[in-house]
Amino acid sequence: MSSNETPRGPVDSSRIPRYAGPATFARLPRLDEVGRADVAVVGVPFDSGVSYRPGARFGGNAIREASRLLRPYNPAQDASPFALAQVADGGDIAVNPFDINEAVETVEAAADDLLGTGARLMTLGGDHTIALPLLRAVAKKHGPVALLHFDAHLDTWDTYFGAEYTHGTPFRRAVEEGILDTSALSHVGTRGPLYGRKDLDDDEKMGFGIVTSADVMRRGVDEVADQLRQRVGDRPLYISIDIDCLDPAHAPGTGTPEAGGMTSRELLEILRGLASCNLVSADVVEVAPAYDHAEITSVAASHTAYELTTIMSRQIAEARAQ
Ligand SMILES: N=C(N)NCCCC(=O)O
Ligand SMILES: [Zn+2]
Ligand SMILES: [Zn+2]
Structure with a gap:
């Protein structure tokens, strides 16, 4: 879309x-219907990197289904995200479920292509393994990026069963590859048992700060968002x-749930507090609908993606206006 064209928005409900x-995300047009997008929403049906319950390969489509109820005006950010920029659903990246290395390459190549069109990426579904190829593609375009990682888990472990690419290891790989700006990394929502104290020591050496779910509760969302900003x-x-940053009461449909998490309200409010950040791409991963009830998890994930796309659309519109 060039700057004088009106974005094509969602179907009028x-x-x-x-x-x-x-279902497309938020009932938006498909990418092939509009040609190109400022924000491409893409599913990644992949869960061969999980260490416990599988099922995140179905996350993207569950989020699309739950997103049918999203409306075009976002009062919390005073913005109509789908009118400010062309947001479109780019369908799914077809990844090999039997070969993790090939899947990681496929995700990176697909992300390269989409970013190459000038779009920002909002990916839906998959397990956390996919953050690594997505970050590789984003770093090729922008250089090493700041990372805010919302998760119950650190995901900076080294290997599982000797495997380097798993959902518990993407951010260690990313630090090793030099694709993250290690002066601006933070986990948010961390909690639960670890393998040992060394997990935290290693993580700190990689440059990560930690805001635990208990910190969010004690300090409140505004202070946390200020600090992250x-x-x-x-x-x-x-x-x-990672949708498991939420308490299992707010996100039961996930593969490695941990008690004592954030509420969906806390997550959404922290994201809104980050609206002025230069958000170049984002993912929502680890939604495993087979363990969900009444779409609790996919509704939370769809609203999370809605806040993230709103941040991106506002920034695109602001940049155009300058
Ligand atoms: N990324 C997620 N959701 N979980 C990682 C858990 C790794 C483990 O089994 O210890
Ligand atoms: Zn997790
Ligand atoms: Zn994770």
Whole structure:
């Protein structure tokens, strides 16, 4: 879309029932219907990197289904994200479920292609393994990026069963590869048992700060968002959201749930507090609908992706206006 074209928005749910027709994210047009997008929403049906319950390969489509109820105006950010920029659903990246190395390469290549069109990426579903190839692609474009990683887990472990590419190891690999700006890294929502104290020591050496779920509760969302904003500054920022950052009460449909997590309200409010950051791409991973009830998890994930796309659309519109 060039700057003088009006973005094509979602199907009007006051005219066509929102439960009718195939699901795209927020009932937006498909990418092939609009040619190119400022924000491409893409599913990644991959879960061969999990260490416990499988099922995140179905996350992207569950989030699309739950996103039928999203409406075009976001009052929390005073913005109509799909009118400010062209947001479109780019479908799924077809990854090999039997070969993790090949899957990682496929995700990176698909992300390269989409970023090469000038789009920012909002990926849906998959297990956390996919953050590594997505970060590789983003870093090729922007250089090493700041990372805010919302998760119960550190995901900076080394290997599982000798495997380097798993959902517990993407951010150690990313630090090793030099694709993260190690002066601006933070986990948010961390909690639960670890393998040993060394997990935390290693993580700190890699440059990560930690805001635990208990910190969010004690200090409150505004103070946490302020601190994260300061840490990130105006660096290009990637936000990776493992839905298990939420308490299992707010996100039961996930593969490695841990008690004592954030509420969906806390997560959404922290994200809104990051609206001024230079968000270049984001993911929402680890939604495993087979363990969900009443779409609790996929509704939370769809609203999370909505806040993230709103941040990106606002920034695209602001940059155009300058
Ligand atoms: N990235 C997620 N969701 N979980 C990582 C858990 C790794 C483990 O089994 O210790
Ligand atoms: Zn996790
Ligand atoms: Zn994770």
